[in-house]
Amino acid sequence: MSGHPWPLFDLRLRTPRLELRLPTDDDLIELARVARAGIVDPDRTVFLLPWHKLPSPAFERQFLLHWWGERGRWSPTAWSLALVVTDNGVPIGVQELMARDFAIKHVVNSGSWLGREFQGHGLGTEARAAVLALAFDGLGADAAESGYIEGNAASARVSDKLGYRVSGDEVFAIEGKRELEIKVRCTRETWRRDFVPVTIEGLEPCLSLFGVGVLSPDDWATF
DSSP: OOSOSSGGGGOEEEOSSEEEEOOOHHHHHHHHHHHHHOSSOTTOOOOSSOGGGOOTTHHHHHHHHHHHHHHHTOBTTEEEEEEEEEETTEEEEEEEEEEESHHHHOEEEEEEEEOGGGTTSSHHHHHHHHHHHIIIIITOOSEEEEEEETTOHHHHHHHHHHTOEEEEEEEEEETTEEEEEEEEEEETTTOOTTSSOOEEESOGGGGGGGTOSOOOTTTOOOO
């Protein structure tokens, strides 16, 4: 076998200012520090699950367990690619791309967060543009879906700039309060592919892990 047995470690998405890749354990420790320093004001709701409000050290331990668990649950039919967003090599947040039955549906979803000190500079737009390029140009997706809690103007702006359109909404009960999630959808036709230039490296060996192309017994086996 040539190359890394888990080729996703060699996958790189680059924008003018950012690099996105799988995080190391050292990156995870730094990401936990960034999240602990603050993502949003304490009285705002932006996540369906308020994981960022756990006390320390439970917060850091659950943070690590979540990441390790996501990696261990990977399957070509149900995957979640959680990438560390780095600026000059420094972890500043997370951009995630996920799908179920991608080989059949050709639809992905996404989620993200940046440390509060890194917000407001267009970095969230670049990070989302990177995974849209991976989804559409790299994996051949037909559509990308996402969502944001009503009132999250920053996420709404990112979605609008990159070509998402509102596709519906759903009511959730979060911490005893009624919250409305606005659902958005981007297709090949609406995607603004030239808004942010993106380069992708190391994708070819990863394609079968995403359920793209032929998945042979040499690529994936279960016990």
